[in-house]
Amino acid sequence: MKVKFSKGEKIFLSGFLVVYVIIAIWNLNKIEFPKGIGEVWQVKVPLPSILGTLNPITIIMTAVIFLLITYMAIDFKRHLTKIPSRKQAGIETVLSFVYELVEDVIPVKEFVRPTFYISATLFLFILFSNLLGGIPGISFGVSNHHLILNLFNDTWPSPTGDLNTNVTYAVMVLFISHIFAIKLKGFKTWMKGFVSPNPIMLPMNIIGELAKPVSHSLRLFGNIAGGGIMVLMLSYLTKYTIVPVVLWGFFGFFVGTVQAFVFSMLAIAYISVQLEQ
């Protein structure tokens, strides 16, 4: 992708940067960085259950995105026409993009649809949650064991900035890929895959499989959570006299879209690797 700036945009961006740097240097000795960074609000479930402790912000944002996507889907089905409206055409473009990706990569035809369901759901959920990370919103922070309400001085907290979400999804993709492999090849052939080409390779293969969800989940987590913290720090550098909207946009929209695509693409790739005979 080529990004071209016109002359006016170049002048605006460079002026913005210069003013930002000047104010940041001027403020450098007086800055107090927020103390709550690196800590999250957690709640212990009072009743005895398998849940244990929970991250309420992640759960609330997940619910919001859940409702948003479900509303979009129901709206899509209600206004379904053969000649698409603008909204329908947009959703169709995204879905057909994912579907073509799946169709190209997955070698077995009967697994195209399930893989499409999984990867498209992943893509939509992660895309929506990452995009929320580029819009200023309300979030809860923690400082000295007290809850702080942040009103529009940070972006919406995205569920993908929580490691729980990413690790769950990555492990789930790993399990699904192996379930598909067992379904397609049978248990014995699947087990033989671990000792091929040589039984000596068994630990290597197992480590390789375990490394997949780690890299898969940490890539997304690092990008989103790190981007969020960096934007917060940069905002504090100027004490919100200048808000780095450009950076919010960059981390929220650009990196968010790319990471959502990468995550679902990797999920498809891991499944297709297991389905190859």
Place this chain on the structure above:
Amino acid sequence: MTGIFVNFNGTSILQLMSFFLLMYLLIKYLYRPFLNLVDQRRNDIQDEYEKAEEARKDAKESKKKSEFQLQELDEKISKMYNEAKERVKKYEESGKARIQKEIESTMEKARREIVEERLRAEESLKAKVVTLVITLTSRLIQKDLDEKLKREFLMSQLSKLGEENEK
């Protein structure tokens, strides 16, 4: 209660549940309708394409037919045109000949009439002259006139005769 930034706890179970619930809802409301719609659209487009192909073939055939008919018609028209031309030519020629004939016959008639008229005039003149001579001689004989008078009278009479004849 606070925890460290990187944590792994019961939230993951909720996330997993929410993911499968979301997937179920999306399959029901988004993916199935979308895929069905795409399939239906593809089939419709294929049908339409086949129909269009057939229609094109038909159109080609009918075009060929109509072109053939047009050619036939053109040939007919040219034939008729030539015939008409020939007929007009013939008609013109025959008309010319008839007019020529008429002219000739009328000329002939006129000539004949002229000749007859001349003959008749000559005859009448002859008769007049004879009667004149007879009357003159009779008057000469009857009237007793001197020679001068006789001559003058005769000359005047003759000149009158000449004028009449000239007329």
